Amino acid sequence: MxxxxxxxxxxxxxxxxxxxxxxxxxxxxxxxxxxxxxxxxxxxxxxxxxxxxxxxxxxxxxxxxxxxxxxxxxxxxxxxxxxxxxxxxxxxxxxxxxxxxxxxxxxxxxxxxxxxxxxxxxxxxxxxxxxxxxxxHHGENPDVTVQRALSDAGSPYVPRFLGSLDAEWPDSGRESGVARGTLGFAQDFLPGVKDGWAVALDAAGERRDFTDAARDLGTALAGVHAALGASLGTVDAGPEQVASTGLTWRRRLATAAAEVPAVADRLSAIDAVYQAALERPWPQLQRIHGDLHLGQVLAVQDGGWRVVDFEGEPLRPMPERAIPDLPPRD
Structure with missing residues (x-):
């Protein structure tokens, strides 16, 4: 051939x-x-x-x-x-x-x-x-790790996880000469769903109050965070973790300021808010969604929400997506 x-x-x-x-x-x-x-x-x-x-x-x-x-x-x-x-x-x-x-x-x-x-x-x-x-990527995809953990915990806020498949391939940069990662995974299909963005747009277009739907979404997200903390553990936010998070915030701020003049004009004020947050007591850190927006939540036919797509922020290196983070970020 x-x-x-x-x-x-x-x-x-x-x-x-x-x-x-x-x-x-x-x-x-x-x-x-x-x-x-x-x-x-x-x-x-x-x-x-x-x-x-x-x-x-x-x-x-x-x-x-x-x-x-x-x-x-x-x-x-x-x-x-x-x-x-x-x-x-x-x-x-x-x-x-x-x-x-x-x-x-x-x-x-x-x-x-x-x-x-x-x-x-x-x-x-x-x-x-x-x-x-x-x-x-080398290593299990976060979408699989998180979906499986939530499904095993019986969370009603994610589709039921059914299975995944891995493969190996040559990698000269590793001591073993081999990398291993996730090819894909399967879960229950949810019929008749609408993503949160579409639901919110419909409500705005029809001048409908979105308050109850938003409250239900907050309840679902709280349930996901509680299950993730219980299943995958939490860690104390020590000085190293807080400092590392602060560096990430400021790196993202610098990137945004270079691309958006309105952000650059407010650089000092934003940085002052960051500094104040870094100096306050912090809650425990845990696995989070990491890329949550209204397109990542689905309104199901019988009511309520399901959270999907736990791969994390696409521009972050895969190992960083598994680092425990602040739930309020979601």
Whole structure:
């Protein structure tokens, strides 16, 4: 099968989940691995300030079906994005330990930015959603760590966690020569939901009071924080932790001030508020969501809220996302 790094790289560079839009990519295939009904290509982009590793599973078919994303045509057939290939999607779900006996179909959600979400149906009804991570990192993805902990704790404020899947790949920067990280995970699909931003916009457009919905959302978030503290532990905010948090605040402030003149004009006043906060007694620190906004909460049909997408702040290095933080930040 004639297939090159350039074929794959050209396709990846056009995808919404490709994060290197600000530079000219320099791709190389780091590893090739077998996957259910497909082949997993791990593609390294060395051109950015920090190299990025992409998860690109491909399936070979004789002819593409409607809706398939064709990556390349070869002498053996067509290479398509395996996320849209049922054998791969269902096979990956089975590898996570999920019972797939009643699964009758799968489809990829549109509009994803950094990952690919696959919805599975049972007798025409969506019941499971699988998040396929497109950018891979060493270590368990925080989305898996946190969702599993909350689900195991019986939290009613998150979808039920069903399973996850890891892989290994070569990493010359590690003493072992191998890295290990999360390929994806599955959880219950919540039908008929609306994200919090849409709910808030509807309320504003109809001049409806959002107070009760906001109070319910606060209750859900408090429940998530309590469960995370109990499940993953808390730590005292000692001088080192407080100082480290202060450095993070000021680094972000400097970045914002460089981009927004109105922030730069208020630099001294903002810094004074930071200093006052750093000098006060602090609560205990714990795992938090880390990237919470109204698009990360879902209003469900029977009332109430579910919190999702616990990967943390996208621009923070993966190890930093697991550092205990202040719950009020969420």
């Amino acid at each position: 004639q297939f090159t790094d350039e074929d794959l790289g050209a396709w990846v560079a056009r995808q919404r989940w490709y994060a290197g839009k600000s530079h000219v990519p320099r791709f190389r295939i780091l590893d090739v691995q077998p996957a259910p009904g497909a082949t997993r290509y791990l593609l390294m982009d060395d051109a950015g300030a920090v190299p990025a590793l992409y998860n690109v599973p491909l399936a070979l078919v004789d002819a593409p079906s409607e809706g398939d994303a064709v990556v390349s045509r070869t002498a053996d057939g067509y290479l398509i994005d395996a996320a849209r290939h049922a054998a791969f999607a269902v096979g990956m779900l089975a590898e996570m330990g999920v019972d797939v006996g009643r699964v009758t179909g799968s489809r990829v959600l549109s509009g994803e930015q950094s990952n690919t979400s696959i919805v599975f149906e049972e007798d025409g009804h969506p019941t499971i959603i699988l998040k396929l991570f497109r950018t891979l």
